[in-house]
Structures are given as C-alpha cells and as structure tokens.
Amino acid sequence: MATFEPVIMKGIGEIDLTDIDxxxxxxxxxxxxxxxxxxxxxxxxxxxxxxxxxxxxxxGFPTGRKWGFLPKDGRERYLVVNCDEAEPGTFKDRMLLEYTPLQIIEGIAIAAYAIGAEQAYIYIRGEFLEGSRTFRRALAAAASRNYLGERIAGTDFSLDLVVHRGAGAYICGEETAQLESIEGKRGEPRLKPPFPAIAGLYGMPTVVNNVETLCYVKQIIERGAQWFAKIGPEKSPGPKIMSVSGHVKKPGNYEIPLGIPARELIEEYAGGLLPGRTLKAFQPGGASSAALFAEDLDVAIDFDSLGAKRTMLGSGGFVVMDDTACMVNCARTLTRFFEHESCGQCTPCREGGQWVARMVARLEAGEGSDEDLRVLNTINNTITGTNLCPLGDSIMPFLASVLRRFPEEFAAHVAHGGCPLKQTPVGAA
Ligand SMILES: Cc1cc2nc3c(=O)[nH]c(=O)nc-3n(C[C@H](O)[C@H](O)[C@H](O)COP(=O)(O)O)c2cc1C
Ligand code: SF4
Structure with a gap:
C-alpha cells in the first residue's frame, strides 16, 4: 500500500478547502x-x-534560480501564474484550482513578495469554467481578509491579482505565448533570448510559474527547505502530483515522493492493471513524452532518471497502455493533437507536423505504405530540435519510441490493410 502522506493534496475530498474559514x-x-x-x-x-x-x-527548471535571474534595476516586475493545463494526460492543476484555490493564492502572494512584484496575473485555461468561478470566489474571500490588496496583513507589501482566462489554445501554456496572450495579442511563442526574467510581460522582468510549483512554495516556507530537500532524490526532490490515466484500475491524481519506481505508481497507487491484461507501454510525462515499456517499470519517477531514459517527467501526465492498445492508434491521436495545436510560425512544426499526422492516420486507416513507414523512421531529426518552441519537439517522441519498439505493429497495419489487434481506446475499461 502507498503510504506517503499528501502535502498539497491534503484535505482534498475530505474538507471544503475553498471555504476560507x-x-x-x-x-x-x-x-x-x-x-x-x-x-x-x-x-x-x-x-x-x-x-x-x-x-x-x-x-523542471529550479524555481529559486529562476527568481534570482530578475535584474534588480528598479523596473516594475510581474508574476505570471500558469494554470493553462492542456497537456493531454495531465489534470492536476484543474484539481488544485477547483479544490484548493486559496493554497494557490497563498503561494502566489509569497512568490510575488519574494520577487518584488505588486502585480500578478493568473492565466486559467478557458475550458476551466467551474475552476475559474471557484478561484474568483476564493480571490474575493482572500482580499476581504487582506491576504491580497493593499498593505497585506499590516505590512508594506501590496499585491493585485488579475484573473486572465485562456480561449482554448494549448500553445498559450508556453510561457512566452502566454505573455503575448495576456498582452492581448495572438498567442505565439517569442524567440528566446531575451528570457522573461529580462524582458517579459510588457517588456518588464517577469517570472512565470506553474500553480503546483507555487503550492509547494507555500509548503516550503512553512515547513522549511530541508523538509522538502530530504524527500526523494537530491537533485529532483519533493512531492509531485502524478495524473494517472489509461488502463489502470484507479485512474486519478496521486501525490508521490519523487524517486519511487514507476511500478509502484501503477501497482500500488493506481491499483494495477485491469484484470487479465499486461503492460505494453506508458508515457511518464504527458503527450509530449516518449513511451517507456514493461522492461522500464523500475525506472525512478523524477526529472533526471526519466531524462536518462530519453523521456521526461514533464508535468506528470502518466498514461498507461496495456496489451489491448494499438500503438498506431495512440500515435494517431497524439500526432493529430500536435498538428492541430501548432501555432504555425515554424515550418518543421507546421508542415512536418501535418505530414506526420496524415501519414499515421493513413496507416491507421489501413491505407498506409512501406514508403510512409520509411519516411516516418527517418524524419525525427528533421522535425525535432529545429523549432522555435518545444511544441514542435513534442511531435515525434512518442511516435519514434513506439516505432522503434513495435516496428512489426506498424508493418502489420500495412500488410493487413488496418489494425490486426482488437482495439480498446485508452481509458475504456
Ligand atoms: C506547448 C507548451 C505548453 C505548455 N503548457 C503549460 C501549462 O499548461 N502549464 C504550465 O505551467 N506550463 C506549461 N508549459 C511550460 C511553461 O512554458 C513554463 O515552463 C512553466 O509555466 C514554468 O513554470 P514552472 O517553472 O513553475 O514549471 C508549456 C510549455 C510548452 C512548450
Ligand atoms: S514549434 Fe510549433 S508551436 Fe512552437 S512556435 Fe514553432 S510553429 Fe509555433
């Protein structure tokens, strides 16, 4: 049985943490x-x-170091809080927003105090209608007790927090596209450098942080750096919420100490695979991450261990696929997603993403050819690493990993004119 006591998820599902009392x-x-x-x-x-x-x-950039990059040049600075969560497979920020919004506000106020920002923005994914309503109520309650606003808790520190709703574009989760969107422009990533710390929102020094990050900031200030640093691996410590979905008995959000094996997350936290099934693949870090396989179950879940396996922890969207999942079908879903979400600025992402999605869709429909397979197997380096932002680099990792591991499954789609497996969409029991 998993025994780690939740930290930022504590009380969720038991008490109403949206009530300020x-x-x-x-x-x-x-x-x-x-x-x-x-x-x-x-x-x-x-x-x-x-x-x-x-x-x-x-x-996975170190938070304290990011804050330290802000120049102390007397210019106004901003805190932007990223709650745009649209990575397929990740659903933890939505839970934090709906169930513990005051913890987010507390983390925001602490971070703003640390970096000297008197103006903060929270960018909430457009589809999170319920969450944004809950958050606005929490904001009003926090302001009524002077945890936001002028001279907070009787000190010299003041903070105004603006809620900005997104409008359905995944790319607006990328920090510089988010800054453009807040400024009222089309949400397209900026060329870096300059990084937001130097020239961010309205050209001013800006820190962009995720809501989960800021919930841990609150806990660190309360319990001390050493408490946090001692949980999990030295260079990748602390608890982390993992959103587990797919072919497991108990999909959901689980707060784990980083460093536990993937096997423990699947078998103990998420209740194991469905009866009679075997593990085929899993994505440890959402749609953008390369798949791992049954032989990788002992990999530790942390930034560096997953990086060493040529995949990533990302935002913690952990998708489990069992032996009934068709890899071509999964790749079609993901490549279609990236094709749709490309902002169109870079040719490899815009054109390459479209062609890859079309080829995979052809294969899945039983209309693919050996030439499609040859191209898909050689195109990785043309698309990955040649774009302005990491979205373009997210098109190939899953596809390339399953092409490498299950070449016969792709070839069978050509030979059989379609899927030889009985398909079960990921998530269906
Ligand atoms: C395509 C794309 C989408 C992203 N979506 C999100 C998102 O929804 N939420 C988020 O916090 N970070 C997202 N990021 C990462 C942000 O650019 C940024 O690194 C992050 O908000 C920084 O916060 P942190 O340092 O607290 O992790 C995305 C990045 C890319 C390239
Ligand atoms: S990589 Fe794709 S999403 Fe990112 S800036 Fe280029 S075209 Fe836009």
Whole structure:
C-alpha cells in the first residue's frame, strides 16, 4: 500500500478547502504570514533555492534560480501564474484550482513578495469554467481578509491579482505565448533570448510559474527547505502530483515522493492493471513524452532518471497502455493533437507536423505504405530540435519510441490493410 502522506493534496475530498474559514483552521496563510513578518524577500528566495524545488509546469527548471535571474534595476516586475493545463494526460492543476484555490493564492502572494512584484496575473485555461468561478470566489474571500490588496496583513507589501482566462489554445501554456496572450495579442511563442526574467510581460522582468510549483512554495516556507530537500532524490526532490490515466484500475491524481519506481505508481497507487491484461507501454510525462515499456517499470519517477531514459517527467501526465492498445492508434491521436495545436510560425512544426499526422492516420486507416513507414523512421531529426518552441519537439517522441519498439505493429497495419489487434481506446475499461 502507498503510504506517503499528501502535502498539497491534503484535505482534498475530505474538507471544503475553498471555504476560507476551513482553510485558515487547517494552517491556511501561515506560510504567507511567516514570509511577510519573519523573512525578507531575499531570504524567501534563498529558502526556495535551498529546497531544490524544480518547476512543476513541465520543464523542471529550479524555481529559486529562476527568481534570482530578475535584474534588480528598479523596473516594475510581474508574476505570471500558469494554470493553462492542456497537456493531454495531465489534470492536476484543474484539481488544485477547483479544490484548493486559496493554497494557490497563498503561494502566489509569497512568490510575488519574494520577487518584488505588486502585480500578478493568473492565466486559467478557458475550458476551466467551474475552476475559474471557484478561484474568483476564493480571490474575493482572500482580499476581504487582506491576504491580497493593499498593505497585506499590516505590512508594506501590496499585491493585485488579475484573473486572465485562456480561449482554448494549448500553445498559450508556453510561457512566452502566454505573455503575448495576456498582452492581448495572438498567442505565439517569442524567440528566446531575451528570457522573461529580462524582458517579459510588457517588456518588464517577469517570472512565470506553474500553480503546483507555487503550492509547494507555500509548503516550503512553512515547513522549511530541508523538509522538502530530504524527500526523494537530491537533485529532483519533493512531492509531485502524478495524473494517472489509461488502463489502470484507479485512474486519478496521486501525490508521490519523487524517486519511487514507476511500478509502484501503477501497482500500488493506481491499483494495477485491469484484470487479465499486461503492460505494453506508458508515457511518464504527458503527450509530449516518449513511451517507456514493461522492461522500464523500475525506472525512478523524477526529472533526471526519466531524462536518462530519453523521456521526461514533464508535468506528470502518466498514461498507461496495456496489451489491448494499438500503438498506431495512440500515435494517431497524439500526432493529430500536435498538428492541430501548432501555432504555425515554424515550418518543421507546421508542415512536418501535418505530414506526420496524415501519414499515421493513413496507416491507421489501413491505407498506409512501406514508403510512409520509411519516411516516418527517418524524419525525427528533421522535425525535432529545429523549432522555435518545444511544441514542435513534442511531435515525434512518442511516435519514434513506439516505432522503434513495435516496428512489426506498424508493418502489420500495412500488410493487413488496418489494425490486426482488437482495439480498446485508452481509458475504456
Ligand atoms: C506547448 C507548451 C505548453 C505548455 N503548457 C503549460 C501549462 O499548461 N502549464 C504550465 O505551467 N506550463 C506549461 N508549459 C511550460 C511553461 O512554458 C513554463 O515552463 C512553466 O509555466 C514554468 O513554470 P514552472 O517553472 O513553475 O514549471 C508549456 C510549455 C510548452 C512548450
Ligand atoms: S514549434 Fe510549433 S508551436 Fe512552437 S512556435 Fe514553432 S510553429 Fe509555433
């Protein structure tokens, strides 16, 4: 049985943490009061740096170091909070938004204090209608108790928090596209450098952080850097929410200590595979990550161990596929997604993504050829690493990994004129 006691998921499903009285009775805003009354902005940043917290939005960049990049040049600076969550397979930010919005607000206020921002924006995925309503109610409640607004908790620190709703584009989760979108422009990634820390929102120094990251910031300030740093591997420590979906008995969000084997997440947290099935593949980090297979079940779930396996932890969308899943069918779903979500600025992503999706769709429909397979097997380096942002580099990893591991399954689609397997869509019991 999994025994790790939840940290930022604590109380979810048991008490109503959207109620500010209940949130306060359960330790709510203790981290913010401590930061404002007992710590300087620099010591908050130092505490987060010493915890070795790495961003939970996908790239895994060290949070304290990111904050430290802001130039101290007297210019106004901004905090942008990323709650655009659209990576297929990831659904943890939505849960945090709907069930523990005050924890997010507390983390935002602490981070804004640390970086010296008096203006913050939270970018909420357009489809999260219920979550954005819940969040706005929480924001009003927090402001009514002076955890937001002027001279917070009687100190010199003031913070205004604006809710900005997205409009359905996955690319607006990419930090610079998000800045463009907040500025009222088309959501297209910017060329980097300059990085947002130097020239971000409205050209000002800006930090972009994920909501899960900021919930851990609150916990780190309250419990101390050492508490966090001692959980899991030294360079990739702390708890992390994993969104488990696909062919498992108990799909859902699980907060795990990083470093546990993938086997434990599947078998103990998620209840194991469905009866009579065997594991075929799993994606440890959402749609953008390369698949791993039954022989990889002992890999540790953390940024570096998964990176060493040529895949990634990403934002923690863990998709399990058993022996009834057709790899060509899965690849078709994912390549179609990236084709649809490309913003169109880069040729390899826009054109390459479209051609790859068409070839995989042909194979799945039983209309593919050996030439399609030859092209798919040689196109990886033409598309990956040749784009402006990581979306273009996300088109090939899953497809390339299953083409390598199950070449016969792809060839069979050509030979049989379609899928030789009895198909069960991932997620169907
Ligand atoms: C295509 C694409 C989509 C992304 N979507 C999200 C998202 O929905 N939420 C998020 O926090 N980060 C997303 N990211 C990562 C952000 O660019 C950024 O790294 C992150 O918000 C930084 O926060 P963190 O340091 O707290 O992880 C995305 C990146 C790419 C390339
Ligand atoms: S890689 Fe794709 S999504 Fe990213 S900027 Fe280029 S075209 Fe747009």
């Amino acid at each position: 209940i949130y306060e009775r359960n330790g709510g805003f203790a981290g913010l009061r401590k930061a404002l009354r007992e710590m300087t902005p620099d010591s908050v940043t130092a505490e987060v740096t010493n915890s070795n917290l790495r961003g939970r939005g996908g790239a």
